[in-house]
Amino acid sequence: MALLVQKYGGTSVGTIERIEAVADRVHRHKQNGDDIVVVVSAMSGETNRLIELAKSIESAPSAREMDVLLSTGEQVTIALLSMALMKRGVDARSYTGSQVRITTDNAHGKARIQEIDTDAMRTDLDAGRVIVVAGFQGADQYGNITTLGRGGSDTTGVALAAALKADECQIYTDVDGVYTTDPRVVDSARRLEKITFEEMLEMASLGSKVLQIRAVEFAGKYQVPLRVLSSFVEGEGTLITTEGNKNMEQPAVSGIAFNRDEAKLTLKGVPDTPGIAARILGPISDANIEVDMIVQNVSADGTTDFTFTAHRNDFDKALAILEGIEGELGARGVLTDGKIAKVSIVGVGMRSHAGVASTMFRALAGESINIQLISTSEIKVSVIINEKYMELAVRALHSAFKLSDSAAGISEA
């Protein structure tokens, strides 16, 4: 008997029929003797409908009230799914984030989970109940409703699995696993049977839409085995776990990630003095803007150009901040580019394979694609390029690293 946390996204609960199908699946698992905690998103389209309502009143509505509004989306789903489970004779009980005591900080719209009180859930599980929890939401210490930001239902699922020490956290979605890259861009992209948390973290943070990065962070930190699988077709999906297969040599690159969610901002000619990075990024961070790549060129005339990328949603806010501090820092102006894409190769095998980066740069040069920024970590190399070459770059790299060849890619269990 296993304790499973199953998370179903918006498409998986998008209609009454799909909610009934989820209830059927949960029912089957329950009959197999498993204990189940289900986490659900809002029915697809609902969150956008609510955002539209808010925007028709105010283009920049209060973040606190936005959370009050958006959290109703998941609340509708938990009630409907619980009804569908009870119709099947499954004793079920719904909980909002606030009711299940998911305590977060008070950063409305992008709150972080601080604590989960599992006592009530344990009581329900011991009584044989299926627990249906609203994803994406919690409450701060004063009881104000908070949301974890879009896609935060994955985080809720993993956080609950960690708090309950579940055997597996299953993320049901509209794709049947993690691929070497997006199959819509590369026809021959291949499903991976296993991937490490580190690789998945890079894939997720770099734009693979399958899982939210914070969910993978949580899962890795608390060693919660995470499985991505389809809620529409049966299959094993992709298991994300602490280690790859040790029997075969690790290939260099496991997958290609990409996104065009970011914008690039450069503060030109700032004095190259200690503390300058902190004086630039301090106000950015205070405004809750997450910075991705950061590049500072070598100093020439005692000044330097400071470049970073951030999500396009935060672009206006970030630009306003740079324009505000430009004068006091003695900078020579702000340059921006919103038409960029980031393309990355990811793989734990990189650690033991030389020449991976140069293979990457050669493949891009072969397509005459200019590289604007480069950033590396132990298991990935990312480049910023003009967004119009994004698909071309992904296909070139998928081919250069032989990811469609069944002998390559992550070795399969």
Added chain:
Amino acid sequence: MALLVQKYGGTSVGTIERIEAVADRVHRHKQNGDDIVVVVSAMSGETNRLIELAKSIESAPSAREMDVLLSTGEQVTIALLSMALMKRGVDARSYTGSQVRITTDNAHGKARIQEIDTDAMRTDLDAGRVIVVAGFQGADQYGNITTLGRGGSDTTGVALAAALKADECQIYTDVDGVYTTDPRVVDSARRLEKITFEEMLEMASLGSKVLQIRAVEFAGKYQVPLRVLSSFVEGEGTLITTEGNKNMEQPAVSGIAFNRDEAKLTLKGVPDTPGIAARILGPISDANIEVDMIVQNVSADGTTDFTFTAHRNDFDKALAILEGIEGELGARGVLTDGKIAKVSIVGVGMRSHAGVASTMFRALAGESINIQLISTSEIKVSVIINEKYMELAVRALHSAFKLSDSAAGISEA
């Protein structure tokens, strides 16, 4: 400077434009120096949409989950109205029933308010904030979401006004006051400027759709001056208070109430022994079914017919209970009639006017309308008739008691 609780129903917040209009009105009152607590319903149509979703899964969904589902309707409205107020520079803060600590019993779908903790609201009011509260909902002592039943937003408004000792509870609706009877049935129906709690209680309980009965009960019990007025046209509405005008003699009848919400159930030939009524109505009450009229005929052969009316929504449940106890009580069968209407005359003046009932019966006889049941109180006389004669009866009574004549009706202040 007054403390006002203003309640806006579903039609008053039915669209974004109307929510903006409510925000304008609240803003004006706030500028006049009043402290405002606003209670809102779900946007019109929303509750029905949610009920449809639930019914498409299960015809008799769990009452607990139904409350989780339906409570989202008001939660959407409080967020949107708070945004609209903030856009106008009004510091506003929304609260769900659970957040504002409206503690109820656990009778899901028809919960009763037990306690309201006003500390947080006092803090907000002292800080100059407008408080926007979700009507119709609360939470039991364990934090389970409850609803007060349809129309319960009025009750929330009055209960908050009582708890906060507000100067007036204003119920904004789509009619501009309380009328001598429904103007859709009688053209010459007239708006009353004042009416007593007792009269309003009878009017509301008998089917005047303007206010929910529990709201009037609360208001009478805690002496909260209650005003019904239109959210679409300016006007004074109708003030419901402890006393009528003392300067003029009270007319006999203030208004005619009617409804066709009830069904009639008769248990035939039960033994006429002590305790029989309790043995019949005990199980009915245990099932949370509210009984309205109760009539027991004089005993003939040691047995009697026991008749009562209940809301049509509870008809199936009530019938099943009667069929369950019929045997053990030795009854001779169950008779039912779902096609009935109740028509009542109401007025505190009845106490000092003789012959009011006979005027009523004569008027109905004049239209050849047969009376099935009669029930009286100090300030009302109700009859059950065939529902197809309902409008005819109302018009005949409105005319018989000269209610369209401006010299009659409740005397005006």
